[in-house]
Amino acid sequence: MLFQIAWRNIWRNKSRSLVVISxxxxxxxxxxxxxxxxxxxxxxxxxETVFKQLSHIQIHHPTxxxxxxxxxxxxxxxxxxxxxxxxxxxAAISSRVISTGMISxxxxxxxxxxxxxxxxxxxxxIALDESVREGAYFxxxxxxxxxIGEKLAKKLKIKLKSKVVLTFTNVQSELVSGAFRxxxxxxxxxxxxxxxxxxxxxxxxRELLELKTSESNEIAILxxxxxxxxxxxxxxxxxxxxxxxxxxKELSPELGIIIESFNLxxxxxxxxxxxxxxxxxxxxxxxxxxxRIRELGMLMAIGLNKRKIFLMIMLETFYLTxxxxxxxxxxxxxxxxxxxxxxxxxxxxxEGLASYGFSxxxxxxxxxxxxxxxAFMCFITALLSAIYPAYKALQLNPSEAIRxx
Amino acid sequence: MAKTIIDAHNLSKTYNKKIVPVKAVQNVxxxxxxxxxxxxxxxSGSGKSxxxxxxxxxxxxxxxTVIIDGVEITNLPENKLIDFRLHNIGFVFQSFNLIxxxxxxxxxxxxxxxxxxxxxxxxKRVLDLLHQVGLEDKINSRPGELSGGQQQRVAVARALASKxxxxxxxxxxxxxxxxxxxxxxxxxxxxxxxxKITFLFSTHDMRVIKKARRVITLVDGKVDSDVQQIPK
Numbered sequence: 001m002l003f004q005i006a007w008r009n010i011w012r013n014k015s016r017s018l019v020v021i022s023x024x025x026x027x028x029x030x031x032x033x034x035x036x037x038x039x040x041x042x043x044x045x046x047x048e049t050v051f052k053q054l055s056h057i058q059i060h061h062p063t064x065x066x067x068x069x070x071x072x073x074x075x076x077x078x079x080x081x082x083x084x085x086x087x088x089x090x091a092a093i094s095s096r097v098i099s100t101g102m103i104s105x106x107x108x109x110x111x112x113x114x115x116x117x118x119x120x121x122x123x124x125x126i127a128l129d130e131s132v133r134e135g136a137y138f139x140x141x142x143x144x145x146x147x148i149g150e151k152l153a154k155k156l157k158i159k160l161k162s163k164v165v166l167t168f169t170n171v172q173s174e175l176v177s178g179a180f181r182x183x184x185x186x187x188x189x190x191x192x193x194x195x196x197x198x199x200x201x202x203x204x205x206r207e208l209l210e211l212k213t214s215e216s217n218e219i220a221i222l223x224x225x226x227x228x229x230x231x232x233x234x235x236x237x238x239x240x241x242x243x244x245x246x247x248x249k250e251l252s253p254e255l256g257i258i259i260e261s262f263n264l265x266x267x268x269x270x271x272x273x274x275x276x277x278x279x280x281x282x283x284x285x286x287x288x289x290x291x292r293i294r295e296l297g298m299l300m301a302i303g304l305n306k307r308k309i310f311l312m313i314m315l316e317t318f319y320l321t322x323x324x325x326x327x328x329x330x331x332x333x334x335x336x337x338x339x340x341x342x343x344x345x346x347x348x349x350x351e352g353l354a355s356y357g358f359s360x361x362x363x364x365x366x367x368x369x370x371x372x373x374x375a376f377m378c379f380i381t382a383l384l385s386a387i388y389p390a391y392k393a394l395q396l397n398p399s400e401a402i403r404x405x
Numbered sequence: 406m407a408k409t410i411i412d413a414h415n416l417s418k419t420y421n422k423k424i425v426p427v428k429a430v431q432n433v434x435x436x437x438x439x440x441x442x443x444x445x446x447x448x449s450g451s452g453k454s455x456x457x458x459x460x461x462x463x464x465x466x467x468x469x470t471v472i473i474d475g476v477e478i479t480n481l482p483e484n485k486l487i488d489f490r491l492h493n494i495g496f497v498f499q500s501f502n503l504i505x506x507x508x509x510x511x512x513x514x515x516x517x518x519x520x521x522x523x524x525x526x527x528x529k530r531v532l533d534l535l536h537q538v539g540l541e542d543k544i545n546s547r548p549g550e551l552s553g554g555q556q557q558r559v560a561v562a563r564a565l566a567s568k569x570x571x572x573x574x575x576x577x578x579x580x581x582x583x584x585x586x587x588x589x590x591x592x593x594x595x596x597x598x599x600x601k602i603t604f605l606f607s608t609h610d611m612r613v614i615k616k617a618r619r620v621i622t623l624v625d626g627k628v629d630s631d632v633q634q635i636p637k
Contacts, residue, residue: 001511001518008506295505298498301463302563303491303519305484399463402498 028328
């Protein structure tokens, strides 16, 4: 009957109970929304980094990244690529020749990272063709075609078809230059990279660098399923025994820091919401207890022990949470599902965010486990909040409580 | 010879001992035998409610002892005292007697459920009691749907539900009109006679005093008189 009394008690003051239920709904909903928004934001960032920049796995000569010198190459590239391509866990594979140098326009110059690519394989690898805003993606058939970022084009004050000169050192450490014509201008979601990355035909760059046709600086691998990452990484080790094989987390540790900081902000914000919820529940339940002092005194007098009084107050909060949490979960799920499809446009902040690789469209997403974590946290918060009012009820002396007006 | 059911010995209660001591009850000795129908009378502030609360184990005496049916309740730990009250003492208060969210039937059955009585037995006892207090047609009404007199009758039924040794009633008719008060007292007197339950009630209502067979008068926390009378 205690369960029945507690359930009926919460409906004695409907508006007050509805306020608590609404607080719980908003608490759960807000927790879900913040988590899904944050997760959507950095998932977008991860996807952007993995699918548009790094790929899942990169293989280099062990000292290439440290020395940043094109002479550190992986040999027998065709055999390796062929062998890896045959593995059905791999979605795309491409090799790249990489150098750093200067790009000069008639008016100015800038430092750049030059990627010698096989245009066709990069379509599958990082969908580079989709980022082209002006001109075309290596369709002229000329070997001196170059694809540059929009920001770099502005900086160099050049347009489509303009001539530029790339200057860099070859593997003999001799300074070489090559004239290129801008065939396309691209804009990715990472503006800072747009300013430094330029793309040219791999064979031409290889020739300028005086590399052998069987040599490349980088092999990029895209796996079909993220869960296969470690297995493919291990397999790659057997194929390229002398290469340094790294996944995207190792290649971009700053992404981990961003994710960590997002997690921290998320927990802080969720904590603030739950704290507000705590005070709301304490206040309401305390009012509910103080209003019923005489009744609680009478219950103690007729034989309800303090443990049961405590349980009754806790049950009342439990019921309120039981009503509020599923509704909060439902509204949260509906919000995430809806916004996950149409997205949230944060273009107001996109200029700043784009420099960190964030898209201006955020698609909130949350896995089912997190829904229940949020609901569970709200549940625990609500029950913890009820402890103080329930404790106050325990402090009552039946004879004094009965005398209270 | 009837056995002593309530034995209050040298009972005192002082409030605000450290600030301004108020002696609510002073060295009271009361012996009540099984089946008695006793009125505790006196002006406001004479210590009636305090004495009742101490006898019922709701309040701790400053000194003295209370023995109910051979058990010294002043020494019982809190949980045992609550359990003792549940099985041995029925209470009727002046107001706020019933659980507002439960029906008359549920209010009476609540105490029996605390005693873990089976559903069938409980149902039978509750209906019997509500019949005895004349509320068989109100079993599914909540307190808010009952008059003050009807609520007090439900409270009496509840007080009797656990077949207690004694029923303590603190000004049970204070908020009732004459007719309801008379009705309630008749019921209490009938139950006292039929079920041999000891009734001790505080009052300054003359209608109640007339019905009692023994009247104990308290003045300034002390027993001023203790007389037997023929109820009218």
